[in-house]
Each structure stands twice: as C-alpha cells, then as structure tokens.
Amino acid sequence: MTYAVKEAFLTLQGEGVQAGSRAVFLRFAGCNLWSGREQDRAMAQCNFCDTDFVGTDGPGGGKFAGAEELAAHVEALWGEGTEARLVVITGGEPMLQLDEGLVEALRERGFRVAVESNGTLPATPGIDWLCVSPKAGTVVVQRSGDELKLVWPQKGIDPAELETWEFDHFLVQPLDGPNLKASIDAAIDLAMTRPRWHLTLQAHKVVGLP
Numbered sequence: 001m002t003y004a005v006k007e008a009f010l011t012l013q014g015e016g017v018q019a020g021s022r023a024v025f026l027r028f029a030g031c032n033l034w035s036g037r038e039q040d041r042a043m044a045q046c047n048f049c050d051t052d053f054v055g056t057d058g059p060g061g062g063k064f065a066g067a068e069e070l071a072a073h074v075e076a077l078w079g080e081g082t083e084a085r086l087v088v089i090t091g092g093e094p095m096l097q098l099d100e101g102l103v104e105a106l107r108e109r110g111f112r113v114a115v116e117s118n119g120t121l122p123a124t125p126g127i128d129w130l131c132v133s134p135k136a137g138t139v140v141v142q143r144s145g146d147e148l149k150l151v152w153p154q155k156g157i158d159p160a161e162l163e164t165w166e167f168d169h170f171l172v173q174p175l176d177g178p179n180l181k182a183s184i185d186a187a188i189d190l191a192m193t194r195p196r197w198h199l200t201l202q203a204h205k206v207v208g209l210p
C-alpha cells in the first residue's frame with residue numbers, strides 16, 4: 001500500500017471533544033465528495049470545504065511506500081516523548097487510504113489514532129477516536145462512532161434524525177465562510193434548542209495554528 005499525503009504537521013487539535021490536545025495531523029490527499037479544484041466546487045457533493053487536499057506538496061507531505069515508513073514519519077514529527085501521543089488522520093477523505101496496517105503501525109508506536117471522516121465509507125477497524133461529519137445529500141454509512149460533528153447550517157440535514165445515530169458526543173460547528181457570523185448564530189441556536197448538541201469552534205483558526 002502506498003499513501004499519498006498532502007501534508008503532515010504538529011499542532012493542537014482545534015475541533016471537537018479533543019480540542020486543545022497536542023497532535024500530529026496527517027492529511028491524506030484526495031476526497032470522494034470534491035475534486036479539490038475550485039472550478040468544480042459549485043457542482044461538488046460537498047461544496048464548503050475549507051481545506052486544500054490536492055497533491056502531496058504540502059509541508060511534511062509526500063508519497064509513502066508503506067505503513068511502517070508513514071508511521072515513522074508521524075513519530076518523527078511528534079518528537080521526543082512517549083506520553084499522550086495522538087495522531088489525527090484527516091484529509092481529504094482519509095477512509096479512501098487508511099488501512100488496518102497503518103492504524104496498527106501507529107498504535108504500535110504508542111499513538112492514539114483519531115480520524116476525521118465524512119462517513120460515506122465504512123471506518124477502518126482499530127481506530128481509537130472516530131469523528132464523523134455528515135454532508136447533506138450524501139449517504140452516510142458510518143452511523144456510529146465517538147463524535148458526530150455537524151457543520152451548520154446545512155440545508156437538507158435534520159439534527160433530530162442524526163440524534164438517532166450511535167455517537168457519544170453530538171457537536172455543532174459553525175460553517176466557516178463569508179457568512180461565518182450567521183453560522184455562529186445558527187449553531188448557538190441549535191445548541192440552545194436541542195441540548196444534546198454542544199457548540200465546538202475551530203480554535204486553531206482563532207489562535208493562528210495550522
């Protein structure tokens with residue numbers, strides 16, 4: 001298995017229940033809901049993406065020949081110390097590339113493996129922390145996990161229906177873009193109206209971390 005990695009870097013997790021945690025981010029190239037090209041955005045199944053996941057040219061990116069090579073790269077980015085090792089695997093859509101061999105290679109190096117997925121592909125076994133973020137108009141097959149992170153507002157998604165899915169945490173994250181202020185108000189309104197939903201903000205953007 002070779003892996004196409006857009007970028008990999010050490011930062012703090014900015015989103016969700018684990019926000020504030022030191023983590024190596026491993027961003028896989030490619031997504032099944034958008035090509036990543038601006039000219040395709042309006043027609044894409046997911047059209048609000050805030051991320052460049054095209055190619056392998058980012059910091060810490062590249063093509064990796066196997067799970068051991070990539071896990072060693074993640075370990076080097078973590079640096080000294082074996083305590084509280086955390087890797088967040090994202091993208092793009094990580095389930096296009098993440099296999100059990102890579103999950104195991106990271107766990108053998110002492111990492112807790114967290115994953116951010118759009119839920120349209122089944123989750124790879126062995127993940128320690130699964131975040132699913134549903135996109136309107138797509139079929140979400142992965143309806144269980146640790147946190148469900150709803151980017152809001154999204155026409156065509158009913159939070160009450162999502163509440164029937166099997167997640168430990170229900171999070172609402174304001175849709176970033178030209179109407180961020182209105183998104184924040186809508187997210188606050190959801191959390192105030194339906195108390196199972198907790199507001200999460202993209203803290204890395206506030207403090208200027210990648």
Ligand SMILES: C[S@@+](CC[C@H](N)C(=O)[O-])C[C@H]1O[C@@H](n2cnc3c(N)ncnc32)[C@H](O)[C@@H]1O
Binds near residue numbers: 116
């Ligand atoms: C770039 S995605 C990559 C992982 C996966 N493809 C997914 O969509 O969950 C990482 C996280 O950012 C969220 N996200 C993407 N664009 C966003 C935006 N404009 N505002 C708020 N969150 C956004 C996604 O919903 C997801 O939770």
Ligand SMILES: Nc1nc2[nH]cc(C(=O)O)c2c(=O)[nH]1
Binds near residue numbers: 013015210
């Ligand atoms: N700091 C930081 N936290 C994040 N949490 C989820 C992210 C993502 O792009 O998947 C992300 C990201 O890009 N940066």
Ligand code: SF4
Binds near residue numbers: 046050118
């Ligand atoms: S599914 Fe995730 S990576 Fe793909 S376009 Fe949407 S937010 Fe971006």
Ligand SMILES: [Mg+2]
Binds near residue numbers: 050051
């Ligand atoms: Mg991001």
